[in-house]
Ligand SMILES: Nc1nc2c(ncn2[C@@H]2O[C@H](COP(=O)(O)OP(=O)(O)OP(=O)(O)O)[C@@H](O)[C@H]2O)c(=O)[nH]1
């Protein structure tokens with residue numbers, strides 16, 4: 001039996017099993033099996049098969065945004081509208097066949113925007129060029145899910161399911177579970193809160209499924225079976241997603257209003273160039289980038305040339321961005337801005353910077 005059939009079998013069994021307390025355990029084990037087969041499906045083929053030509057585009061700029069969507073939702077039209085790259089757009093499906101990079105410059109940051117072929121249902125199982133497309137999505141700092149506002153609401157759930165199936169977890173945090181495989185000692189199970197989905201027996205059996213007999217587990221939040229499996233498999237990618245409904249020129253104002261009120265959602269018309277500025281602003285906002293300025297002793301800060309950093313960046317990151325060896329010769333830094341109690345404040349390498357901070361590095 002092929003792996004896809006095995007997956008199908010388990011999915012059918014899960015579907016026909018009633019969800020209640022009595023079957024919870026059985027369902028948990030089925031889910032563990034399912035996740036294992038899905039993981040096998042994702043394993044890269046060992047023989048170096050032909051690479052998707054045009055799909056492995058170099059990362060460039062400060063962040064990467066990847067457009068994912070069904071065919072003809074207007075991905076290429078968007079690329080053409082907000083970057084200076086031209087990607088062919090057309091009224092027929094699968095106009096775009098490769099990965100086409102564009103560049104957005106905003107707030108001093110350079111954001112790489114990737115246009116990709118449309119994906120279809122079943123993409124995660126290898127239909128169309130889905131696997132390749134989704135592999136690119138894994139490299140993104142932000143997924144821009146392109147949706148057609150004139151089409152059924154179901155498209156969003158379908159796309160989400162495709163991304164889920166390849167281990168992408170969108171707009172959620174990594175489960176708060178400590179998990180470490182050990183050489184011996186059996187399963188050590190601990191929790192810091194009440195668990196309503198998991199217990200020691202179920203956890204042990206799920207781990208047996210993966211042939212893990214020695215491990216340390218500390219569960220710090222009320223996780224589901226799926227969340228626990230995610231942590232065991234370990235190859236999950238937790239990624240932000242911004243939903244973009246295109247073609248609002250074709251729907252009623254009431255519909256537009258309804259769509260726009262959903263979380264992490266922007267409504268646009270790429271063809272009529274409606275709301276595109278707001279979209280770029282929201283892309284920037286969702287990327288969580290921050291900009292700091294540097295200053296030399298006795299000089300004014302250079303406000304024309306900020307450094308773009310990721311959220312959570314420290315003074316050490318600032319050093320690395322300026323020069324590779326700067327952190328080694330670091331003595332202290334002076335920081336002006338919202339990250340400090342008073343300005344300037346003398347701080348160490350571990351100090352978290354905030355956007356619009358001014359940083360002066362003092363070396364030994
Ligand atoms: N009414 C309307 N049509 C649009 C809008 N944006 C794009 N289109 C049309 O939608 C069709 C598909 O646009 P594309 O940009 O090729 O879509 P795509 O998602 O890149 O499609 P594939 O590359 O085939 O997956 C074209 O006929 C566009 O003219 C819009 O805002 N409003």
Ligand SMILES: [K+]
Nearest residue numbers: 072090092095
């Ligand atoms: K198209």
Ligand SMILES: [Mg+2]
Nearest residue numbers: 075076095096
């Ligand atoms: Mg296209």
